[in-house]
Amino acid sequence: MNITMSILYSLSILTLLIAGYYFLGYRSQKKEWNQKVKKWFPEEERKSFISKWGDRFDERESSQALRDKLHNANLKLLPSEYLGILIVGYMTLFVMMYSIFSMPFNLSLLLPIGILFIANYLLFYFRKNSYEARFNEQLSEVCRILGNAARSGLTVNQGIDIVAREIDGPAGVEFKRISNELKMGVTLEHAFKSIQKRNKSRDFNLFIATLLIQKKTGGNLALTLETMANTFEDRKILNQIIKTMTSEQKYISFIVPALPVFLLLVMNNVIDGFIDPLWSGFGLIILFLFVGAIVLSFILIRKITNIKV
Incomplete structure (x- = not known):
């Protein structure tokens, strides 16, 4: 009887341990499943009515021109966010002019509009090529990575994939898009032309032309890319000196x-x-x-x- 009780007791303990082991494993798998489901089917978070108005404004075709201007100016703002900044700036200027500087009410209403109009024009005028300038500053590093890849025996497509992983934005984002298009079967020339529509700088056009010619005619691609990298680096240093002076x-x-x-x-x-x-x-x-x-x-x-x- 005592032997039977001991065996049953041992079996119950073993069963409890096995059940606990599988229960913990089930909880771990359930957590992973929930994370995958949230990643595949993200739940829409509750937003305020101001955020919803902003989303509707951003989705309109009329806001696309402002979105392109913000992109070219390298300003990481949505059109609705930029419009909100203008509204807050107008209210601030109105309060300052009417309360602090004691200006007439009508003038305090109209003058901030003119100031914001001029400020908006000057902002996009001086930063109209900011995205291209930031992109061009990274071209020397892009050429060095592609040159090292070619020297190691890798293809141009494999080198572009390395650039997409190693370089930060904005060049990293553009080359990641090129890498994805190449993986889907798009030709290198067509992928570069799609990027050329957004970036029409002289340096980037020279980089594309050199890369395509070298790929078609052959030659020492690594040496050509290294020479281009040195040229872009010298130009960047010269621009920095001029900017400082x-x-x-x-x-x-x-x-x-x-x-x-x-x-x-x-x-x-x-x-x-x-x-x-x-x-x-x-x-x-x-x-x-x-x-x-x-x-x-x-x-x-x-x-x-x-x-x-």
Whole structure:
């Protein structure tokens, strides 16, 4: 009887251990399944009505032009986010002009619109090629990786796959897209042309032409890519030197127009009605001359410091 009880007790303990082992394994597998299901079928998170309005605005075709401008300016913002920044900026300027600088109500309503319009134009004007510039700065590293891949006996497609994994954005994103297209059977020339539509810089066109010619005619691809990498590196260093030498003048181009406007607003806050004569007949002439001189000084300083290599 005691032997039978001992055997049953041992079997119950063993069964309990086996059940616990399988239960823990089941929980681990269930966790992995849940993660896969969430990855394949992500649940839509609850959003506020402002976020939903922003999503609807971003999905419209009318916002595509603004999206392209933000992309070319290398600004990682959605059109709705950029529009929200403009609205907050307008409200801030209105409060500052009406409450702090004691300007008339109508002028406080209209002047921020003009300031934001000019700021919006200048932002996209000075950063219109920012995405291409950031892309071109990475071309030397791209050429070195492709050259090392060719020197190791790898094909151009395999080298592009390495570039897609090793290089950060924006070049890494574009080459990852090229790599995916090549894996789907798209030709190298067609894949490069699709990227060329978004990046029409001279350096990238030279890189594409050299790579395609070398692939068709043969030759020492590794040596050609190494020479291109050195050329791009020297050009990047020269551009950085020019940017450093002209940085002070570029800051002055913003300070010179902004300083008299700021002083005018401060004086209007100190002395009541200081800018009222500007709205008279002769005052409007002086105001137009003042604004024209500010714009002209800004353009001249920017033209002097705009040195292209």
